[in-house]
Amino acid sequence: xxxxxxxxxxxxxxxxxxxxxxxxxxxxxxxxxxxxxxxxxxxxxxxxxxxxxxxxxxxxxxxxxxxxxxxxxxxxxxxxxxxxxxxxxxxxxxxxxxxxxxxxxxxxxxxxxxxxxxxxxxxxxxxxxxxxxxxxxxxxxxxxxxxxxxxxxxxxxxxxxxxxxxxxxxxxxxxxxxxxxxxxxxxxxxxxxxxxxxxxxxxxxxxxxxxxxxxxxxxxxxxxxxxxxxxxxxxxxxxxxxxxxxxxxxxxxxxxxxxxxxxxxxxxxxxxxxxxxxxxxxxxxxxxxxxxxxxxxxxxxxxxxxxxxxxxxxxxxxxxxxxxxxxxxxxxxxxxxxxxxxxxxxxxxxxxxxxxxxxxxxxxxxxxxxxxxxxxxxxxxxxxxxxxxxxxxxxxxxxxxxxxxxxxxxxxxxxxxxxxxxxxxxxxxxxxxxxxxxxxxxxxxxxxxxxxxxxxx
Amino acid sequence: xxxxxxxxxxxxxxxxxxxxxxxxxxxxxxxxxxxxxxxxxxxxxxxxxxxxxxxxxxxxxxxxxxxxxxxxxxxxxxxxxxxxxxxxxxxxxxxxxxxxxxxxxxxxxxxxxxxxxxxxxxxxxxxxxxxxxxxxxxxxxxxxxxxxxxxxxxxxxxxxxxxxxxxxxxxxxxxxxxxxxxxxxxxxxxxxxxxxxxxxxxxxxxxxxxxxxxxxxxxxxxxxxxxxxxxxxxxxxxxxxxxxxxxxxxxxxxxxxxxxxxxxxxxxxxxxxxxxxxxxxxxxxxxxxxxxxxxxxxxxxxxxxxxxxxxxxxxxxxxxxxxxxxxxxxx
Numbered sequence: 001x002x003x004x005x006x007x008x009x010x011x012x013x014x015x016x017x018x019x020x021x022x023x024x025x026x027x028x029x030x031x032x033x034x035x036x037x038x039x040x041x042x043x044x045x046x047x048x049x050x051x052x053x054x055x056x057x058x059x060x061x062x063x064x065x066x067x068x069x070x071x072x073x074x075x076x077x078x079x080x081x082x083x084x085x086x087x088x089x090x091x092x093x094x095x096x097x098x099x100x101x102x103x104x105x106x107x108x109x110x111x112x113x114x115x116x117x118x119x120x121x122x123x124x125x126x127x128x129x130x131x132x133x134x135x136x137x138x139x140x141x142x143x144x145x146x147x148x149x150x151x152x153x154x155x156x157x158x159x160x161x162x163x164x165x166x167x168x169x170x171x172x173x174x175x176x177x178x179x180x181x182x183x184x185x186x187x188x189x190x191x192x193x194x195x196x197x198x199x200x201x202x203x204x205x206x207x208x209x210x211x212x213x214x215x216x217x218x219x220x221x222x223x224x225x226x227x228x229x230x231x232x233x234x235x236x237x238x239x240x241x242x243x244x245x246x247x248x249x250x251x252x253x254x255x256x257x258x259x260x261x262x263x264x265x266x267x268x269x270x271x272x273x274x275x276x277x278x279x280x281x282x283x284x285x286x287x288x289x290x291x292x293x294x295x296x297x298x299x300x301x302x303x304x305x306x307x308x309x310x311x312x313x314x315x316x317x318x319x320x321x322x323x324x325x326x327x328x329x330x331x332x333x334x335x336x337x338x339x340x341x342x343x344x345x346x347x348x349x350x351x352x353x354x355x356x357x358x359x360x361x362x363x364x365x366x367x368x369x370x371x372x373x374x375x376x377x378x379x380x381x382x383x384x385x386x387x388x389x390x391x392x393x394x395x396x397x398x399x400x401x402x403x404x405x406x407x408x409x410x411x412x413x414x415x416x417x418x419x420x421x422x423x424x425x426x427x428x429x430x431x432x433x434x435x436x437x438x439x440x441x442x443x444x445x446x447x448x449x450x451x452x453x454x455x456x457x
Numbered sequence: 458x459x460x461x462x463x464x465x466x467x468x469x470x471x472x473x474x475x476x477x478x479x480x481x482x483x484x485x486x487x488x489x490x491x492x493x494x495x496x497x498x499x500x501x502x503x504x505x506x507x508x509x510x511x512x513x514x515x516x517x518x519x520x521x522x523x524x525x526x527x528x529x530x531x532x533x534x535x536x537x538x539x540x541x542x543x544x545x546x547x548x549x550x551x552x553x554x555x556x557x558x559x560x561x562x563x564x565x566x567x568x569x570x571x572x573x574x575x576x577x578x579x580x581x582x583x584x585x586x587x588x589x590x591x592x593x594x595x596x597x598x599x600x601x602x603x604x605x606x607x608x609x610x611x612x613x614x615x616x617x618x619x620x621x622x623x624x625x626x627x628x629x630x631x632x633x634x635x636x637x638x639x640x641x642x643x644x645x646x647x648x649x650x651x652x653x654x655x656x657x658x659x660x661x662x663x664x665x666x667x668x669x670x671x672x673x674x675x676x677x678x679x680x681x682x683x684x685x686x687x688x689x690x691x692x693x694x695x696x697x698x699x700x701x702x703x704x705x706x707x708x709x710x711x712x713x714x715x716x717x718x719x720x721x722x723x724x725x726x727x728x729x730x731x732x733x734x735x736x737x738x739x740x741x742x743x744x745x746x747x748x749x750x751x752x753x754x755x756x757x758x759x760x761x762x763x764x765x766x767x768x769x770x771x772x773x774x775x776x777x778x779x780x781x782x783x784x785x786x787x788x
Contacts, residue, residue, distance in 0.1 A: 158626075178627040291628045324758050331631060334642050334760030336504050339477035373571045375558055375632035376643040376708070384503065 047109035050080040084121040127250035135205030137233040145246035161356035165433035206231040233301035235399030239264040264400035275310040284410040286311040289349040294329035309406035366455040392447040467747035475754040477504040515644025517743040524719025524742025540716035541702040544607035545585030547711035548614035553581030579707035585610040586699035639712030639764030655704035667731040714771025
């Protein structure tokens with residue numbers, strides 16, 4: 001009987017692991033991002049999450065015990081190796097027990113990216129405290145997990161409302177969105193020295209990894225500051241980032257992270273299910289843009305997000321476009337830059353827009369976005385042949401909300417605006433602090449030509 | 458005449474050049490179809506008529522205006538290095554643009570949208586000349602003092618720009634840099650009335666002063682003996698040149714070298730008589746910027762600012778002129 005139960009549990013665990021891994025790979029698409037994370041596919045990016053679900057609990061312990069007893073193979077459960085030493089043994093069991101008990105001071109091995117974009121494990125101490133995020137795409141996930149209270153310092157905070165939950169005591173290290181000056185870095189290392197117990201970790205969005213130079217990596221190693229890096233600009237990676245950071249911070253943050261991620265996976269599943277019957281030929285070919293007139297290359301996180309929302313990257317069907325726009329983002333240097341690609345179905349333009357808007361703010365922001373002045377030339381000139389196929393989506397929103405609006409933009413007859421607004425409302429109601437106090441009327445989530453025309457009317 | 462023909466040929470050549478794929482022959486056909494009211498290729502008509510024709514006309518006007526401005530300045534100050542930008546006009550315009558692009562400041566409150574950068578640039582480009590004119594009302598200024606005052610203002614404005622740019626977000630910083638380099642792609646039909654009107658009127662006025670400018674070329678003392686006040690002519694032409702430069706630079710950004718090189722090349726063909734030098738400089742400037750923009754449009758991933766190409770070509774060209782010139786035109 002006992003053996004039967006063990007076999008059944010093992011079978012279920014294997015099935016869950018296979019489905020979760022498959023879902024992760026599918027949802028991440030076939031681009032570079034998927035390749036980087038393919039080694040270990042996990043919802044919760046923590047060693048010890050043996051069954052590859054959203055938390056660490058007794059089910060993971062059961063798998064470890066089975067592996068040690070010889071009932072399961074450790075190769076089938078790569079996350080069962082809690083300390084990443086290549087073996088699954090009593091040390092792992094002991095560590096996992098402490099993790100299940102959420103014991104303070106426990107070493108946690110976080111699966112993330114290294115500077116080269118390869119999967120690695122980084123040791124941090126549970127619960128994670130005194131963190132310093134770098135990059136909006138990492139800062140927001142931290143705040144979505146309600147982790148603002150644990151921010152010891154930040155390099156830049158450009159969005160007063162969305163990032164209001166950063167601890168009042170956090171030190172402004174005076175970097176900027178795209179770079180960390182030597183002076184800022186010095187403030188960061190000084191902060192480590194002045195913080196009791198030192199900094200818990202630096203959290204880096206992979207798109208800003210160039211700022212963590214070899215020398216700075218050496219500084220981190222010397223000071224014993226772990227670097228947790230994710231390509232969190234991608235909507236699906238953002239979901240796992242919130243879940244993982246929530247777990248590391250513990251307590252209410254873990255609860256929030258789980259709710260945030262489970263809701264998101266449900267949205268992703270819903271999109272996938274509803275598009276299941278849409279044939280390949282009927283799928284929308286999208287071009288993603290950012291910063292008004294920068295065109296995203298195929299490997300851009302914006303592209304992988306749009307693919308998750310059911311679209312097909314225009315770069316994947318037009319080699320000329322793919323060969324021109326190879327970087328994550330390339331500025332359009334002429335107003336006819338997209339003139340040879342007008343057969344793309346839709347332009348999804350990603351713009352970070354803060355919240356807490358009044359009706360007048362909303363109107364101004366819509367007009368400023370649509371008619372944005374790019375050094376004397378309106379954005380509409382660059383997109384003249386796409387104005388009825390151009391949408392702007394707020395990049396600050398939770399990943400699942402962005403996916404919902406992308407799905408609406410591409411398949412409006414399947415995913416209504418009301419449905420996408422409902423996803424936003426779900427996250428507002430969830431209690432995640434960046435959206436606290438917001439309503440659908442104070443957040444400008446989506447702009448298309450109709451929204452613009454209504455604003456200027 | 459030769460330079461004018463070159464400019465016309467360059468105009469049609471540039472219609473077929475750019476990211477949008479269309480042959481020169483078809484582009485010219487689309488151009489004449491539009492003029493004849495017979496539009497058969499809607500996409501082609503948009504890209505040729507709405508974007509490339511005003512851009513080409515903008516290149517003609519810009520090249521002509523800056524080159525003429527350079528010719529006048531070199532003549533006024535008897536200095537082969539004088540050009541509109543050495544008087545601080547470009548740095549003034551750039552400061553105005555930076556205030557708009559990076560700080561979002563409109564110096565004229567009721568101006569909004571894409572016009573803000575243009576209006577700011579226009580007004581700020583006039584400041585250096587205004588300062589020089591103001592000083593000269595109270596104190597006699599030599600040509601050298603005028604140039605040095607312009608250079609001092611240029612450095613002052615540049616340093617203010619640098620302070621603003623050091624703390625600017627990267628997106629607006631890139632826009633500001635693009636503006637600094639100069640790009641004819643910012644010229645549309647809506648830009649042309651002011652650009653062409655101001656350029657035509659001011660160039661005609663300057664041309665009507667060709668006789669007096671020739672006297673200036675002989676030196677201040679010679680002008681005085683002929684009953685002309687060299688300083689008065691210098692101030693008047695300086696103000697005109699400022700407006701001429703501002704009327705194009707405020708739309709295109711600061712396009713380098715043509716104001717310096719254009720008059721030198723024209724002088725090789727027609728000499729220093731302003732009756733010929735002014736039209737020759739205009740024709741060469743127009744052709745040069747048109748051709749540079751033709752190259753710029755097909756360079757890089759999806760085009761480059763013309764300022765990059767004009768400086769890239771203008772620099773070596775200027776050195777070549779200096780090496781080849783057997784006797785100084787300024788002797």
